[in-house]
Amino acid sequence: MAPQELDFEPMFSDVAGKIFAMEIYLDANATTPVLAQARSAALAAMSESFGNPSSIHGAGLKARALLDGVRASARRVLGVPTGRLLFTSGATEGIQTAVLSALRALRDRREAGQAVPALLLYGATEHKAVPEALRHWNALLGLDLRVQAIPVGLDGRHDLDWLRRHAAQAGLVCTMAANNETGAISDLDGIAAALAGSPALWLVDGVQALGKLDLRLMDRRIDYAPFSGHKLYAPKGVGMLYVRDGAPFTPLQAGGGQESGQRAGTENMAGIAALGAVLQALEQGGVFADHATLQAHRAQLADALRAAFPGLVFNAPFATSLPTTLNIAVPGVAAQDLIALFDAAGVRVSGGSACGAARAEPSYVLQAMGVPDWQAAAAVRLSFGAADGAAFVEAACARLRACGEALRAGAVLDEAAHAALEIQAPAVREALQAAPRPLVVDVREADEQRQQPATGLAAEQVPLSALADALPRWCALPAATPVIFVCRSGRRSAQAADALRRQGHANAWSLAGGLAQWTAGA
Structure with a gap:
């Protein structure tokens, strides 16, 4: 079934073309979805082989057999007939x-x-x-x-x-x-x-x-x-x-x-059973693409990125890198802006290790490699999985090209444009006590909103990825009604404010410094 299409034009003004509504997950180095066979194995372990493998009765022996079988499979995959494997x-x-x-x-x-x-x-x-x-x-x-x-x-x-x-x-x-x-x-x-x-x-x-x-x-x-x-x-x-x-x-x-x-x-039997299913898939083949296919997928993505972002550089040579990883930098575009652009288009990428994603700092990995400072500050990682097929890669390439069109149409703002859209936290506090009361909109994704509520803002929750549908409604507000967008860092909220201004509501603003600044001043 063909993926549903979403008109991306209203979000970034004159962008021509459309992007797919399905999520494109390109952050496999952070984590992967669970393989269908692995899910089934985990459920079977919980329902059929639920015994404690240390128990000596029948149920325990059944669980022990599962445990020993997965360990044997791991030894074969890793090529370690001897040594500890726990x-x-x-x-x-x-x-x-x-x-x-x-x-x-x-x-x-x-x-x-x-x-x-x-x-x-x-x-x-x-x-x-x-x-x-x-x-x-x-x-x-x-x-x-x-x-x-x-x-x-x-x-x-x-x-x-x-x-x-x-x-x-x-x-x-x-x-x-x-x-x-x-x-x-x-x-x-x-x-x-x-x-x-x-x-x-x-x-x-x-x-x-x-x-x-x-x-x-x-x-x-x-x-x-x-x-x-x-x-x-x-x-x-x-x-x-x-x-x-x-x-x-x-x-x-x-x-x-x-x-x-x-x-x-006590061993995590459901997790071990699931891992065993993945190891079995590695042994049997057919689920994961071979090295040559992965290289071909990377080449497709690299070509799409070059076409989407002229001047783009790759931060590691392909000849000595995993074929499932691309680390890029686009001249003049900060990593957080590029990530926000991708996120609005439903493309999930990261600025590096997921463990450090909350810190908007240059990559220590790239700094250690000695790449220019601008590359380390602008670095974005795209990583796909060995089980991602040709159709997924083609859809990802189409989405990346659409992101390039959005960038050329001004979807990512320079620092001067950011500054012109910003409203400082004290001014927001004053506005909340005045009339007409501003409309506050939280443009973070739903999971972010649940994890860190926009305390004290009574914000309407509209993720940036769903902004296009809400723009006409906000444009119908009286001109004197401020619309203040908020997000974690102020990057996505600035994009939202810019989009609303382009649609005709000039009283649109972005909370300077994001929710971190708002919380600091509470």
Whole structure:
């Protein structure tokens, strides 16, 4: 069935053409939907295999068989017939467990009177979970070792010469297989060679690599590798940790002895069953596109982006990046403005890691790579899933081209235009006590509105994506009635105010600084 079409023209004035009303989700690196087979497996685990796998009666044995079957499938997919493989709540727990295990071993060596390497190294573009875990356990265990970032180049790959010079002093080295913001693929063979002869243990964050790269965990002498299910079509709250045979291990959680004493707490059987269905799909093939197809999909999206936004730059080279990730910057357009434009068109993207999305700051990943400041400040990430088919990619390309038309028609405002539309919080407070009382409109998406209500504003809730339908109604208001739009940062509300002014209601305004400024002045 063809997607319903929505006329995008009223929102951004003279934009020609139309865009689809269906949501285009291009934020798969943040999380993915749950695969149909995984949902079915989770429901079956809850209704049919609901026993506790630690119980020795029939229901418990049935659950144990499911648990063992998923673990066996994971071993085949990862190519790790030996070593520990335990189920976790996700990658953060896996990272914490690995770092604790490595640093506990270093402390034991020190207490035994042995020399301990002075450095704990991590890639400068690592997910924040890694350096924060290093600092946390380094302090808590009283090691006081130096935590230092491994520099990266403009391609996002580690400086192997630097690593080679420091490897002998390292007790733990943490590198990710593929970066979550840029898709940059680490040279794991080069890192392994640089660590030859080093006493360092080696942690490789495999979150973005699962189902996309062959990590060869055993061949490369990788000691720890955490994974997260929700990055590859399993639910949130389930993950895995591989620990090489002989690598130090300390349980993060102690208790009832589950997971052979490696991770206490009753196992998340529904999540594990769902993860098992995804792993089975990886083994059998047919659900996820192969590498060549993913590269072709990326090429289509890249061509659409180039056509939509002349002068656009890609922040990581395709030759050494995951084919499912595109990190872009458009000259003269701030990241938040481009994200707001995409969001209004029903295209879901991000400015980088979802964990840092609430902070409107330049990407530390791109800053570490040494890209120009404007690129780091303007960076937007588009990421699709390995199960997204050709029809989805074609629809996404059409939507991206429509966004380009909207931008050329003035949908994104420069700073001077923003300033001309802004009304400061104190003036809003005065207006709320005057007549005619202003109409306040919250243009955030419904989930944002529920999470952080516009307290004290009694705002009408009309997401920017639904603005076109409401514009005629607001245009019919008396000219003296102010319409004040609000959003989180003031970006989307400025677009809404501009759209209403273009439709003929000149008394349209945007709350300066957004709701953060309003709350600060409460």
